[in-house]
Amino acid sequence: MRQAFHTTRLRQTVTPLRTEQRRLRGLIQGLRPCGCQAMTQTYLYLNKSIRKLFLILVAITESSCSSGDRQDCAKHIKEKILPGSSVGVAEAELQKCGFKTTTDPVKKTLYGDKVVQGTPVSERTQVLIKLEDNKVATVEVTTSLTGP
DSSP, rough: OHHHHHHHHHHHHHHHHHHHHHHHHHHHHGGGGGTHHHHHHHHHHHHHHHHHHHHHHHHHHHHHHHHHHHHHHHHTTHHSSTOOOBBBHHHHHHTTTTOOOEEEETTTEEEEEEEEHHHHEEEEEEEEEEEEEEEEEEEEEEEEEEEE
16 A cells, blocks of 8 residues: 555656656757757857866866965975974974975984976975974075986
């Protein structure tokens, strides 16, 4: 009995959908003689092309922004690591920017080294942080270009 109810309910739902589908087919076939179908297809094609172009632009923007942040942060590292900051904060900031870090407890320094590979020329950024009482005393940043 329960299954009969579901079958009846399904038929009641499907019947109006089929009627609407037939009505829409009739409307579309009625458009063909006036040339509206060609305009509709052109509109749909342009709409799809605009969507694809928009998605490509978004993908390009996202990829360029994410790589630019890492390269930019190397140039602004002096602003991010301030004197008085702890060694852990300074090291974390360097690693976030893509630097390879080394700590020398005897000389009380923290070194950071980063190389951005280019086609003919590579850019190397080195950071030297002098420490006092496990806090940042000074930050020195040097950038150089290396090539063949």
